[in-house]
Amino acid sequence: MSGSTFGGFQGIVFDAYGTLFDVAALDRVCATVSDDPTAFTHMWRAKQLEYAVLRTVMDRYVDFGQITSDALDYTATCNRVDLEPIRRGELMRAWQELPAFMEVHLALDHLHAAGQRLGVLSNGTRQMLDPLLRHNGLQEYFLAVFTSERVQAFKPHISVYMLVTERFHARMNEILFVTANGFDVAGAKSAGLSVCRVNRAGTPLDPLGAEPDLTVRDLQELVKLLLGDPDSA
Amino acid sequence: MSGSTFGGFQGIVFDAYGTLFDVAALDRVCATVSDDPTAFTHMWRAKQLEYAVLRTVMDRYVDFGQITSDALDYTATCNRVDLEPIRRGELMRAWQELPAFMEVHLALDHLHAAGQRLGVLSNGTRQMLDPLLRHNGLQEYFLAVFTSERVQAFKPHISVYMLVTERFHARMNEILFVTANGFDVAGAKSAGLSVCRVNRAGTPLDPLGAEPDLTVRDLQELVKLLLGDPDSA
Numbered sequence: 001m002s003g004s005t006f007g008g009f010q011g012i013v014f015d016a017y018g019t020l021f022d023v024a025a026l027d028r029v030c031a032t033v034s035d036d037p038t039a040f041t042h043m044w045r046a047k048q049l050e051y052a053v054l055r056t057v058m059d060r061y062v063d064f065g066q067i068t069s070d071a072l073d074y075t076a077t078c079n080r081v082d083l084e085p086i087r088r089g090e091l092m093r094a095w096q097e098l099p100a101f102m103e104v105h106l107a108l109d110h111l112h113a114a115g116q117r118l119g120v121l122s123n124g125t126r127q128m129l130d131p132l133l134r135h136n137g138l139q140e141y142f143l144a145v146f147t148s149e150r151v152q153a154f155k156p157h158i159s160v161y162m163l164v165t166e167r168f169h170a171r172m173n174e175i176l177f178v179t180a181n182g183f184d185v186a187g188a189k190s191a192g193l194s195v196c197r198v199n200r201a202g203t204p205l206d207p208l209g210a211e212p213d214l215t216v217r218d219l220q221e222l223v224k225l226l227l228g229d230p231d232s233a
Numbered sequence: 234m235s236g237s238t239f240g241g242f243q244g245i246v247f248d249a250y251g252t253l254f255d256v257a258a259l260d261r262v263c264a265t266v267s268d269d270p271t272a273f274t275h276m277w278r279a280k281q282l283e284y285a286v287l288r289t290v291m292d293r294y295v296d297f298g299q300i301t302s303d304a305l306d307y308t309a310t311c312n313r314v315d316l317e318p319i320r321r322g323e324l325m326r327a328w329q330e331l332p333a334f335m336e337v338h339l340a341l342d343h344l345h346a347a348g349q350r351l352g353v354l355s356n357g358t359r360q361m362l363d364p365l366l367r368h369n370g371l372q373e374y375f376l377a378v379f380t381s382e383r384v385q386a387f388k389p390h391i392s393v394y395m396l397v398t399e400r401f402h403a404r405m406n407e408i409l410f411v412t413a414n415g416f417d418v419a420g421a422k423s424a425g426l427s428v429c430r431v432n433r434a435g436t437p438l439d440p441l442g443a444e445p446d447l448t449v450r451d452l453q454e455l456v457k458l459l460l461g462d463p464d465s466a
Binding site for chain 1: 283284290291295303310391419443
């Protein structure tokens with residue numbers, strides 16, 4: 001899709017974990033408790049997502065901090081890791097100190113400077129997200145941070161995506177949602193948002209019956225499509 | 234829980250995949266397409282469950298045969314396996330020829346002989362389940378086979394579990410639901426059924442906010458609790 005035909009959005013809203021912030025970076029702190037930190041991190045993240053979706057289907061909401069904590073306990077038990085309270089605290093706090101992907105800061109800076117209204121839409125809580133945005137110096141770019149707490153359900157449930165129209169006073173398809181998570185592509189498309197998939201690793205898309213409007217390798221590529229090449233502007 | 238206090242159910246309903254039938258046995262047919270058939274089987278099954286739950290959250294139902302097929306395609310692509318149509322057909326058919334776990338036949342025989350009304354409640358379709366029950370010679374034991382097709386949603390959504398009361402004319406907690414799947418324990422308890430967890434591998438229970446009424450190692454242990462030791466009867 002060329003830059004000349006893609007754009008004119010009333011707002012651009014980003015998923016947080018995996019899209020703006022690198023969850024795989026948890027393996028550094030997981031190395032303090034596991035001999036295979038990559039596998040430990042992978043299971044922790046997979047269980048976190050699994051529990052969020054299962055609880056939404058069962059209508060048994062607890063907040064994403066609790067879900068992250070439950071997923072850690074299960075992962076530790078499965079890996080026969082006896083988590084001391086201090087280590088446990090470090091692992092949980094690491095979610096508030098995840099690094100943003102390399103190109104994120106500059107990409108948001110260009111979009112913000114161009115007058116785009118930006119937001120974050122995440123399954124996380126404000127208590128998890130606000131420190132994370134501050135830690136990365138990104139909070140100034142966002143007009144709004146939408147979270148699952150408001151609707152007591154998790155993405156990909158439509159009620160979470162619907163939050164964005166209220167604040168941006170726009171139709172769903174006038175808002176561009178940007179995500180690296182396959183389930184989030186399908187959920188956002190099903191809800192009626194315009195969707196950009198970020199596919200940094202070149203992985204196939206889960207076949208869930210909905211395709212993104214656009215796929216990019218990273219946010220720099222998205223910015224070029226939306227604004228033209230910012231370096232030559 | 235002792236046999237003297239556990240029993241008196243109006244019906245006993247079993248989950249199919251993983252509870253009556255051994256999904257891990259797919260690794261034999263997966264060995265025809267993958268050098269790591271255990272990992273291939275594990276991913277196929279995990280994606281099948283993931284897609285079922287995600288589609289339920291998004292209200293984008295397709296039947297479990299289609300979901301199993303989608304999960305196979307994704308798993309093959311991720312593993313760089315180019316599935317020929319003949320091999321693909323063999324892999325899909327293997328779901329209709331899964332072996333029952335060793336003790337299942339005798340356990341069902343004892344319960345049936347004792348006059349218990351038995352059923353199956355599965356995310357699978359009748360087209361997948363009927364041949365599977367016939368293949369294992371188990372169809373005669375079951376008064377009813379309840380499937381997700383009727384409600385166009387998948388377990389652990391409450392609507393699927395609600396199907397059992399209609400046929401058995403009993404209150405939810407008067408029916409014992411037997412499952413090896415952690416999400417199914419939580420879903421069935423949330424829906425109000427009495428629940429027996431089968432934990433063959435001794436794995437921890439996913440922390441989803443609901444505990445089973447009883448945990449057994451296999452169906453033989455359950456039969457002993459319900460009927461006393463059948464071999465001495």
